[in-house]
Amino acid sequence: MKKYVLVGTGGRAEFFYGAIVRDFNETCNLVAFCDLNQTRMDYANRLLEEKYNHPKINTYIHTDFEKMITEEKPDTVVVTSVDRTHHTYIIKALELGCDVVTEKPMTVDAEKCQAIIDAINRTGKEVRVAFNYRYAPHNTKIRELIMNDVIGQVNSVHFEWALDTQHGADYFRRWHRDKRNSGGLLVHKSTHHFDLVNFWLDTKPEIVYASGGLRFYGRENAESRGVTQFYQRAYGSEYAKDDPFAIDLESNEHLTAMYLDAEKEDGYQRDQSVFGDGINIEDTLGVMVTYKNKAILNYSLNAYLPWEGYIVSINGTKGRIEVRIREQSYINSGGSKDDEGKVKEKSIMVMPMFGQPYEVDVVEGKGGHGGGDPILLQDIFGTPVEDEFKRAASHVDGAMSILTGIAGNISLNTGQAVKVDELIKF
Known part of the structure; x- marks a missing residue:
């Protein structure tokens, strides 16, 4: 049975860890989460228990990524963190002897792409990209x-x-x-x-x-169309209530638990105005x-x-x-x-x-x-079969x-x- 750890427990993570514990639990063992936000990892563990009837797994803060690999000894690391951090976890995982499954994009610029390629050539380990x-x-x-x-x-x-x-x-x-x-x-x-x-x-x-x-x-484009009322984020804003582009985190239990409740740790605001600065x-x-x-x-x-x-x-x-x-x-x-x-x-x-x-x-x-998603997940976590279209x-x-x-x-x-x-x- 292959052991897996997952780094980055945001919105895309459940697609992978949910499949592992639900559909591939006879061949795959999910043993740990890693993230910069403990609240978000705790919520992922709550989903494991309540939604998938799976026991909680160990959690590691992002600065303890190498400690997680050493202690948990996974075969494969699943990377679903913010795109600019993909290369960091991919390269460390390869150098510590693990294969990698990464969410797209593999990374965000040529320098980081070259560093990943060099690490693969140096270690001989495998990186799979999840192109569903x-x-x-x-x-x-x-x-x-x-x-x-x-x-x-x-x-x-x-x-x-x-x-x-x-x-x-x-x-x-x-x-x-x-x-x-x-x-x-x-x-x-x-x-x-x-x-x-x-x-x-x-x-x-x-x-x-x-x-x-x-x-x-962006603000400049909104101003050119005659918009005069602006807000930084939807949460707590009266202006946002009438904005069809705003997202209300409080009205969605899942978004509240994953993002609003987790803000106290990293300050990340999931509901910024699409017509704001920055x-x-x-x-x-x-x-x-x-x-x-x-x-x-x-x-x-x-x-x-x-x-x-x-x-x-x-x-x-x-x-x-x-x-x-x-x-x-x-x-x-x-x-x-x-x-x-x-x-x-x-x-x-x-x-x-x-x-x-x-x-x-x-x-x-x-x-x-x-129906493509289940085929992709089977290809990644199940028993490989011959594919004339070479989709992997x-x-x-x-x-x-x-x-x-x-x-x-x-x-x-x-x-x-x-x-x-x-x-x-x-």
Whole structure:
């Protein structure tokens, strides 16, 4: 039985530790939590007891991470902490003899990415990146169609991602609003999308150019639209009561326990105003990528739209694939968890160069992302099985996805195209 510890008990953590104790308890043993906030770890332990009927596990404050590894002797460390800290825990875990499963993105900049790669080469240990979008049946089907040469050689992809005013706004309330923490949406969110293109086309990015900025959120944009009432955070604010972009932590027992009750330890405010000061990430982005196989990508992301999902057009020498997926969004670690990753509308249309267009039927499974989440969890924590689509993401996959976003961030600052191969060395 493999032993696991988890570092970072915030909103994304339960996806992993809940699965371990609920679905994989015969092969996996969760033995400890690590976090900078004891209150949050205590709440995670309460969820283990009350929700999963699992005994409490040991807790370690973040400065005792190495002590935890020494005492608990885990086989694998699951990293779900703030993005900018991923590299610290990944590298320490590798050097102490553990494999790692990390939430995306693997890290936030080229320097930290290089440090992870060097540690993997030095230790010979493994890093897995949890890209659940690969496992969604509709995304796997696109990979299958391209693998089977249905539209021939792919030469171009148009990929539009829309975040609505519930999901998109949430990145501007949380720690993600500071690019030092998250790498901005081009790294934190778009890593999913850039990975899908790498996965679908079985190639790697070569040259990246990006444009965009903060066009909707932030105080300056609100003032330009005539807003005159501002607040720092929703908790305790009269103005926030009439703001559809505000989140009320007190009205949600889960959010209260995880964040409001934990503020006394680290001062983290989960409900900051999306129209406040201190936001330095972009909400409107466009990226052009040239790949090793000479295909090109036109990508856009907007984080304030009335619709949530993505529209993709893939153009090949034998035809075209048109994809439209509408998703039900949710507020991370709150809101309607039952709707997490639910697909509300799905269409995959194949348009042969000479022939009648036809829609491809995709059977969705139970669970988030059309049934993709349970498949991912089985792949990570269960008994591995042969996968013709090669969906398991290694550190190389993790690096190639974030490097598109990292190169995009450099391009935003310089106005120049960036060569990905110049950022890191494997």
